[in-house]
Amino acid sequence: MVGGMLRCRLLGHRFHFSHEGCTLLWSCLRDCGASDHKRYPTAEEAERYARAFDRRDIDSLGRHAPLFGLYPLRLWRAWRDRRSTRPLAG
CATH class of the missing domain: 1.20.5 (Single alpha-helices involved in coiled-coils or other helix-helix interfaces)
Structure with missing residues (x-):
């Protein structure tokens, strides 16, 4: 966990986005413990945001x-x- 925290301080978080029903979930892939969620009116909206935010450019x-x-x-x-x-x- 300490290694993930150091990398996130130096490089920034690397979030992974997913959804469960109407809830958009995100957590850092570097195991620093950063995570949160946001509720949307519909499951389709949560899925659309999860797909859009999880893209790697x-x-x-x-x-x-x-x-x-x-x-x-x-x-x-x-x-x-x-x-x-x-x-x-x-």
């Missing part, structure tokens, strides 16, 4: 980067994608 990082701020990341990703689809010489 790491795979799409740099794919739709802003024109200036993350432009180098966009260039690197385009170069990497182009390189991985090119046939090997030999």
Whole structure:
């Protein structure tokens, strides 16, 4: 538990979202003990929020980067994608 608390202090929590009926639940995957819940009017609404909040956007990082701020990341990703689809010489 202490290791999880230290990681969360340094890197921030890594929450996992789920639902049980009308209740949205979340807890930290790093076992620091952080968790909570929120009740919604319908189970469908709780499920929709759980699905939306539990998405990981790491795979799409740099794919739709802003024109200036993350432009180098966009260039690197385009170069990497182009390189991985090119046939090997030999």
